Amino acid sequence: MLGNEAIARGAYEAGVQVSSAYPGTPSTEISEAMANYKDELYCEWAPNEKVAMEVAIGASISGVRSMASMKHVGFNVAADPMYTVAYTGVTGGLVTVVADDPGMYSSQNEQDTRQICRAANVPVLEPSDSADAKDFMKFAYEISETYDTPVVVRTTTRLAHSQCEVVLEDRIEKAVIPYEKNIAKYVAMPANSRKRHPIVVARMKKLSEDSCDFKINRVEYNDTKIGFITSGIPYYYVKEAMPSASVLKLGMVHPLPKKLILDFASKVDQLVVFEELEPVIEEQIRAWGINVIGKDIFPLVGEYSARLIHEFILKDKTTTKEPAIVPARPPILCPGCPHRSVYTVLKKLKIHAAGDIGCYTLGAVAPLNVVDTTICMGASISSLHGMEKARGKDYVKNWVAVIGDSTFMHTGINSLMNMAYNKAAGTVLILDNSITAMTGHQDNPATGKTLMQEPTNAIDIKKIVKAFGIENVFEVNSFDIVKLEELLKTETAKDEISVIICKAPCVLLKGISFPKKCIPITDKCVKCGACLQPGCPALTKNEDGTIAIDSNACNGCGLCMSLCKFNAIKEVDA
Amino acid sequence: MKTRNIMIVGVGGQGTLLTSRILGGLATSSGYEVKLSEVHGMAQRGGSVVTFVRYGDTVYEPIIEEGEADIIIAFEKLEALRYKHFLKPDGVLVINDMRIEPITVVTGLATYPKNIIENIRKEHTVYSMNAMKEAEKLGNIRVFNSIILGLAAKHMDFSKDEWIKVIKNTVPKKTIELNIKAFELGYQSEF
Numbered sequence: 108m109l110g111n112e113a114i115a116r117g118a119y120e121a122g123v124q125v126s127s128a129y130p131g132t133p134s135t136e137i138s139e140a141m142a143n144y145k146d147e148l149y150c151e152w153a154p155n156e157k158v159a160m161e162v163a164i165g166a167s168i169s170g171v172r173s174m175a176s177m178k179h180v181g182f183n184v185a186a187d188p189m190y191t192v193a194y195t196g197v198t199g200g201l202v203t204v205v206a207d208d209p210g211m212y213s214s215q216n217e218q219d220t221r222q223i224c225r226a227a228n229v230p231v232l233e234p235s236d237s238a239d240a241k242d243f244m245k246f247a248y249e250i251s252e253t254y255d256t257p258v259v260v261r262t263t264t265r266l267a268h269s270q271c272e273v274v275l276e277d278r279i280e281k282a283v284i285p286y287e288k289n290i291a292k293y294v295a296m297p298a299n300s301r302k303r304h305p306i307v308v309a310r311m312k313k314l315s316e317d318s319c320d321f322k323i324n325r326v327e328y329n330d331t332k333i334g335f336i337t338s339g340i341p342y343y344y345v346k347e348a349m350p351s352a353s354v355l356k357l358g359m360v361h362p363l364p365k366k367l368i369l370d371f372a373s374k375v376d377q378l379v380v381f382e383e384l385e386p387v388i389e390e391q392i393r394a395w396g397i398n399v400i401g402k403d404i405f406p407l408v409g410e411y412s413a414r415l416i417h418e419f420i421l422k423d424k425t426t427t428k429e430p431a432i433v434p435a436r437p438p439i440l441c442p443g444c445p446h447r448s449v450y451t452v453l454k455k456l457k458i459h460a461a462g463d464i465g466c467y468t469l470g471a472v473a474p475l476n477v478v479d480t481t482i483c484m485g486a487s488i489s490s491l492h493g494m495e496k497a498r499g500k501d502y503v504k505n506w507v508a509v510i511g512d513s514t515f516m517h518t519g520i521n522s523l524m525n526m527a528y529n530k531a532a533g534t535v536l537i538l539d540n541s542i543t544a545m546t547g548h549q550d551n552p553a554t555g556k557t558l559m560q561e562p563t564n565a566i567d568i569k570k571i572v573k574a575f576g577i578e579n580v581f582e583v584n585s586f587d588i589v590k591l592e593e594l595l596k597t598e599t600a601k602d603e604i605s606v607i608i609c610k611a612p613c614v615l616l617k618g619i620s621f622p623k624k625c626i627p628i629t630d631k632c633v634k635c636g637a638c639l640q641p642g643c644p645a646l647t648k649n650e651d652g653t654i655a656i657d658s659n660a661c662n663g664c665g666l667c668m669s670l671c672k673f674n675a676i677k678e679v680d681a
Numbered sequence: 682m683k684t685r686n687i688m689i690v691g692v693g694g695q696g697t698l699l700t701s702r703i704l705g706g707l708a709t710s711s712g713y714e715v716k717l718s719e720v721h722g723m724a725q726r727g728g729s730v731v732t733f734v735r736y737g738d739t740v741y742e743p744i745i746e747e748g749e750a751d752i753i754i755a756f757e758k759l760e761a762l763r764y765k766h767f768l769k770p771d772g773v774l775v776i777n778d779m780r781i782e783p784i785t786v787v788t789g790l791a792t793y794p795k796n797i798i799e800n801i802r803k804e805h806t807v808y809s810m811n812a813m814k815e816a817e818k819l820g821n822i823r824v825f826n827s828i829i830l831g832l833a834a835k836h837m838d839f840s841k842d843e844w845i846k847v848i849k850n851t852v853p854k855k856t857i858e859l860n861i862k863a864f865e866l867g868y869q870s871e872f
Contacts, residue, residue, distance in 0.1 A: 109719075132721055212720065236716075236743070269743035270705060270717040340743070347741040414746050427747040428766040433759060434791035436783035438693060438728030466726065474788040547721065639787065644727055647782050659822060 108273040110266040113237035114204055115140030116273065117244025118174045119148065121200070122281035125166035126150040127159035129517065130546040131178030132213040133267035134206035138176060138558060139549075145559045147278065152549055152558045155484070155517040156181035160188045160203065164257075167201040168293060170284035172248055176204040179220050180483065184518070189257065190227045191295045194303040196255035198284050200248035206262045209383045210410035213264075213545075215464070215483065217408065219385040220261045224361050228307050230314055231259045231361040232323065233339040237271045243358060245279075246323060254310055261360070263383065265340045265410065315362040323358025326371055333420065334375025336368065336388060336399075341381050341411050348416035363391055372397050379420065383411045440469050442645040443621070443662025445585035445611035446538055449509075450477045451641045451666065452591045458505050458599065460536075461494070463487035463519065465511040466545045466613075467538055474642040478509065485510070485518030491533045492526050500532040500602045507599065508535045512568065513543035513551040520571065526604050527575035534598045534605045537568055538585070540613040548615065572606045579603055585611035588669055614662050623663035624681045629653050631675035638667035638676060682713070684737030685838065686745045690764045691756030692781050693728045696826045699851070700754070701732035703830065707839055707847040708736035716743040727784075729760055754833045756826060757781050758797045758809075765801055774801060775833040776809040777825065808832055810870055816863060824856065824863035831867025841868060 108116065114137050118126065128138040129152065141150040153159035156177040166173035177185060182205045189203065208214040224231045232247050234240040240262065247258040291299050318324055331353050335345045338357040345354055355371045357363070372378050372392070380389040380401040389401035404419045405411070417423040440447045450470045453460055454477050462468055462478035463486060471478035480490060487508040495503040510519045515537050523535060543549040550556045555565030572580045579598060583591050591609065598605035612619055625645075634652035645660035646667060656667070656676070668676040687704060691697045698719055705717040713736040720730050733745045750768050755761030755776045768774065776798055785791040794800075798809050810832060816825035827848065834844050845861055852860045 136721075265718060265743065268719045268721050270719075271715065271740075271743070272709065343741040343743070350741075412744060412746055413742055425748075430747075430766045431762050433763045433794065434783050434785045436692065436727075436729040436759070436763075436785070438726035439784045441726060469726065473784070473790060545726075642784050642788060644782075644784060644787070647787055 111136035113240040117241035124171035125173040127162035130549040133264040156185040160185035172200040200251035319364040319367040337381040347413035443614040443664035463510040488522035512539040579605035585609040718743040827863035828867035831864040
């Protein structure tokens with residue numbers, strides 16, 4: 108079972124009734140797996156992580172077990188409710204699953220969720236494999252209800268996307284805890300929160316003491332020359348490299364079981380802390396006056412492996428072969444992707460793009476090189492606005508903001524509201540491909556379908572934009588490059604806000620068919636290379652300079668055909 | 682049994698994930714401890730992808746490190762070259778003789794290396810065939826990975842019947858027959 112599926116299974120077995128999430132690699136499959144249990148629980152995609160967190164909080168207050176799940180950067184969005192629900196505590200168990208991404212396989216940073224949880228005074232569990240993941244979820248709900256606290260289960264990409272065997276158990280049928288009005292607990296206003304804060308401090312202290320006896324914190328005594336303190340996937344790196352070393356495997360990484368750690372430290376000659384990313388465990392142990400090996404030798408960045416222990420602890424001299432020098436193969440927009448069409452026009456007009464998070468971030472790489480900036484969800488629109496306020500309306504006349512439909516719904520909508528409110532000028536392109544594509548096709552408020560695959564009202568992006576009082580709103584087919592070019596020229600020249608909604612479905616969408624394919628007419632080809640400019644992976648150059656189109660890869664979008672001035676590409680029935 | 686390390690590499694969209702799950706399912710049903718590690722997300726968009734399958738009596742880490750792979754199954758030859766340093770000195774490479782140009786080559790930023798398979802053969806044992814061509818003959822190019830899996834299966838610890846059983850349980854119902862035919866083709870080949 109995949110780590111993420113095991114988390115969902117754990118939530119299901121724990122009797123969770125409500126689950127809310129926003130998709131984000133590597134956390135997405137948790138909700139998709141929750142949907143498999145939809146006959147026995149409710150699960151949904153929320154427009155963003157803050158909303159998901161608050162939905163879970165509401166469900167908890169009403170007396171049922173609930174879950175929110177997200178990737179690490181999504182936890183920043185959800186931080187606001189999290190910091191305060193740590194004060195109010197819970198009624199039904201409340202667990203937030205946060206997936207970190209050491210090595211940044213698909214993220215804009217590699218922040219460490221444990222740091223945020225320390226700041227927020229929220230306990231954190233960290234499983235080491237899928238079997239742990241399921242068990243830890245169930246234990247997390249027990250802790251949540253026993254200690255009246257939200258709990259975070261932290262995973263990483265490697266755990267989320269690796270598989271091992273998991274033993275399934277029955278679902279616990281949890282009775283709803285009756286709701287009791289309790290203003291002093293649930294209304295977080297200064298007078299109440301001042302009383303709650305000491306409760307939070309006392310709870311974390313008690314958890315630190317009690318967790319010395321938690322089964323998930325496990326000591327394995329072997330050779331005591333070296334003792335490792337570790338957690339999560341790195342536990343298995345330790346076992347792989349030094350199966351005979353003594354290990355303290357921490358299942359709870361915040362708060363730390365101080366007594367247990369002090370005891371372990373006293374029994375081993377050399378203490379080593381082996382943790383990916385930040386020295387969260389190490390620094391606390393150092394603060395207790397104990398000497399440890401940690402980030403003085405192990406890296407602060409990237410994903411770990413057993414090799415680090417071989418290299419820095421065992422000092423193995425075995426050298427591995429150098430990798431061959433080969434052309435890079437970065438991810439690219441698919442053949443027939445509507446984003447490529449839009450970017451081709453932007454590139455032609457030499458327009459800069461303030462980008463956002465999604466497949467369309469790939470517009471930053473060669474050969475398109477159109478996207479100038481990518482910071483976080485929603486930042487395209489607000490940063491364009493910042494540029495205009497800093498440098499004036501003319502400055503943004505060769506700029507646009509580029510954002511997808513799901514990202515617009517996530518937080519871009521607030522940024523556009525800000526532009527409308529603060530009398531901005533600037534052109535915003537909403538690339539509406541009717542899906543949350545990058546994470547593997549999840550529905551969103553604009554797609555007309557829920558996570559549980561029920562039809563629902565598809566929120567009309569054009570109507571929202573109009574409701575903000577923005578007059579210049581246009582819808583255009585992403586592949587109509589003539590009309591799009593015309594619109595871009597007129598709209599970017601204005602001293603007003605313009606929103607162009609570029610519509611065409613993602614080519615990977617289920618049920619979508621491709622009636623046409625493009626084929627080259629080689630004797631008409633003048634080898635100009637214009638068709639190759641957008642970087643479609645279906646097109647390659649023959650040795651004589653003419654072009655070839657891979658008919659297996661081509662989705663017949665016709666972009667190359669519209670770029671060819673010599674009619675050397677034609678469409679045929681697929 | 683000492684842990685066996687199998688890597689499956691290719692280009693996003695080629696089916697490395699499904700293939701690793703077929704292998705993982707087989708090793709599990711044969712009673713081994715199995716750990717599988719996959720790549721999701723951005724890399725699936727035509728990027729270089731790698732999945733790890735480890736099985737044995739006890740398996741700790743879910744990843745395979747450089748110099749540790751017993752077998753590398755490459756669905757594309759440039760990807761074989763990219764990951765060949767993961768192979769043990771006595772490891773085996775099974776390569777689909779297929780060229781997919783990365784965007785860096787298409788746009789002229791890099792050149793696609795020549796004689797990849799011949800050059801790897803100088804250092805390692807290589808089994809290779811053009812599975813796309815064979816799959817086309819069978820009538821569906823999508824089954825090319827079953828051909829390559831058949832070619833690789835001879836170097837693993839499971840009987841042909843066990844392989845066929847797991848393929849039946851994993852691939853879409855409509856394609857069972859064709860996938861088994863493709864697997865047989867790879868299994869019987871002498872390359």
